[in-house]
Amino acid sequence: MAGYAVGHLHDVAAGPAIVEYLERIDATLEPYGGRFLIHGARPDVREGDWSGDxxxxxxxxxxxxxxxxxxxxYREIIPLRAENSRGAILLIDGAGDDHRATDVLA
Structure with missing residues (x-):
């Protein structure tokens, strides 16, 4: 089952440190089979409030x-992001192909 890294960032200071972080992160993902699914897209908010990336x-x-x-x-470049933005980063399991909404009731 796939695993995910999720970031919800706010107040990103798009200066030299963030540019360096973006230039270096792809190489850190490659050895672990990581790939961006969402990065930089603006959401179409249908309900509630949303801010950040x-x-x-x-x-x-x-x-x-x-x-x-x-x-x-990756640990080497974390400060480039963390010192120039705020937000939450989490790692989480994905749902399997056969997952149904009611599975969480078990």
Whole structure:
């Protein structure tokens, strides 16, 4: 089952540090099979309020997502993002192909 890294960022200071982060992150994803599914798109908000940027990175599984986040290459560039934005970053399992909404009731 796929694993995901999700970022919900606010107040991104789009200066040299963020540019460097963006230039370096793809190389950190490659060894772990990570790929961007959402990055930089503006949402069409249908209900509620939304602010910030949503980033969704898919990995083959949650262990790969954890290995990427904990890798020396990614840990090295985290400050470039963290010191120039605020927000939440999380790692989470995806739903399997046979998942149904009622499965969460079990």
């Amino acid at each position: 949503l980033i969704l990175i898919e990995f083959p599984d949650l262990d790969s997502a954890r290995a990427w986040y904990d890798s020396p290459a």
